[in-house]
Amino acid sequence: MEQMSPIVRTIIKIAFAPMFVFGAYIILHGHLTPGGGFQGGAIIASLMALYLVAFGATKWKKKLLSGIESGGLLVFIITGFLGLFSGYMFYNFLSGSDIPIFNQTIDLMPGWEHANWAPIWSGGTVSIMNIAVGLEVIAALSLIIITMGLFVFDKKEDA
């Protein structure tokens, strides 16, 4: 698969890190600001597509991506099922509990009926599922793009 021109490659080298950080921010702040696992995952996956097209990279760790995808889905389902011990599926058993994982609750500011800010260490199972789904979407969309892209371009090289 061919590389694109040096101009494109240089721009993508410069823009890669900010775009990655932006996608990671969308995923990790999914429980605080608009966005979430699906949206942030799509941003990072589009970065992978950009990388594939611009650099013509053919060596990808597909098995690692498959593992991340399956692992993300498993973490999501297991977290959902763990709520069964407290009541029903997707019960938010972490929020406000003693387990020190995303267990902070939001304090209401005095004078405000509803707070518009929150500690990042809040959200309970929502935050964990957010990150799991984010990883899954990154791996899944990247795998689709890589598989289809390399399939088309490999055939072109043979012809």
Added chain:
Amino acid sequence: MINKGVKIAALILLIGLMIFTVWNMRDFGEPGEIGDSDVTLYSAEENRTVILDRTAMDEFYIANTQSGESLDPVTDEPSEEEKENGPSTNNAVTAVVFDYRGFDTIGEATVLFAAVSGVMIALRVALPPKDKKKGGDS
């Protein structure tokens, strides 16, 4: 491989858990029910205010998603149920997607997984054998 009976048992168990989940779903109130509070919007262009009613469902979201220890709109104190059930998630949309309607998101994530499996299986079969040996596959 796994026995066919085990697979069917797992499927029936999953369906049962899903029905159980829907049975235990949180109460949102009637769809068209008008709640107690309202929203006041001010339009600078037309220089007038519009007062919109909140539905009971809106009030449930506002009172419960943001804070695990949210205030009861009537008594200004968190009820026991709210203390236990609030996801304390600032973003109400994420709270709905992953907490209140989490079983729907399981389906979404599974559809994505199935799509990736289908793409990889279909394109792997179509690849010529020469490429398989060379492979960018790690």
